[in-house]
Amino acid sequence: MRPKISFQGVVKTYPMTGADFTALDRVSLDVGDREFVTVVGPSGCGKSTLLNMAAGLVEPSAGQVLVDGAPVTGPGPERGVIFQQYALFPWLTVRGNVEFGLKLTSLPADERRRRADHAIDLVGLTDFAYALPKTLSGGMKQRCAIARAYAVDPEVLLMDEPFGALDALTRVQLQDQLLSTWTRERRTVVFVTHDVDEAVYLARRVVVMAARPGRIHRIVDVDLPYPRTEELRLSPEFARIRNEVWTSVYHQQPAGSAA
Template identity: 80%
Template sequence: MTTAKISFREISKTYPLKDTVFTALDRVSLDIADEEFVTVVGPSGCGKSTLMSMAAGLVEPTGGEVLVDGAPVTGPGPDRGVIFQQYALFPWLTVRKNVEFGLRLAGLAPEERRARAERAIELVGLADFADALPKMLSGGMKQRCAIARAYAVNPRVLLMDEPFGALDALTRVQLQDQLLHTWSQERRTVMFITHDVDEAVYLARRVVVMAARPGRIHKIVDVDLPYPRTEEMRLSPEFSGIRAEVWHSVYHQAPAA
């Protein structure tokens, strides 16, 4: 494996309660390689989103450190694109203007903004809707717009927190394939949080299974399946075996010592 793009080193996060301290994360260590696609799955309350938010620079650890390209994360930065379950699009701006928004904040010239936005919109298959307002888009199209906005600023790392969680099953599968197609072209490093075991296995090279109370890494499962992933692969014995391993790791964990 190549040099780590993202490194979590002995990460802990605690929150004071009335009479005690709640430990959300307990000494979590994990390396994610450059251009690797890693999914993180686990029971509710295991700290998946907190861990991702630390990589984004939105939450500070109580102990340990997060590194990106060997440098400590001290806050948000353009090298990391963050995509949440909520689309957070500006309803009065078109798809193109939403995608250009971060580029305008970065001070890029109009011509450069337009070129980058159009490339990102093309990548996610929304070229025919570039001038549409969000109210004209389906839920899946809105999420593709959010992904395009993250891609447009050219981050080397994509941090995705259950981006397809609110979508229907068919749209979810379609966007999984769209995301993998885009990733195969761009080869960014992806950390993808999900509750869905099938999604976790289908997308990833490795699935990180977390345990709760305190949040910690329970198991890391290698997904020894080639890219591109296909619908036939979802039905294969190999996929079923990996899915069963992840499922058992998530839902049949022994309680913390």
């Protein structure tokens, strides 16, 4: 079966005085249709660069990124992107923010409203549809950003540390909310995070990257059932996989060293 997203030998270099800096070096990865993949790794390993390539915001220096077999040449409505910063319009309500992207389409007003209502309901913000961002908590603002991405009906969600600025309790709550939404909608998700527990809890596969230059160190299968629960977080099976990923992230040998 053809992968939904395919990174094929992607390289990204940036010019620097003296020599180019290689952010990503020959990274190849396939993400299946409706699969949930998380990407972890040390600072500077190119996690966000890889995600931005899939989003069409960064162009590879070599190699290519394909979505449904077609090369990515720029942003597209089939790919929704969610960053750590909410980027909500402060003068618009939750509904206004969620519906904003839809107004750039040719959809009639009633269909835009239906889609916005559906997305707002998915993230549990129906009671706050007419609230302004300044009245919302950080977690609610991020749920609004997720609803905005869902409203345009993307086939792929690209998420770059979307919960990184939130407190621990809110972060756990939004992880559960995201999985609940994903279970119902089944989009393809690539989720970048620096949090190992989060990476294991959300994903079917965890991609562990190494830095200098950025490359895939290993891929860890998360053979745990959905729905994921608090009980699962505390299970020996979760601890085993979490420790495996942790060791892969924080005990990597430098590039070029002997195994």
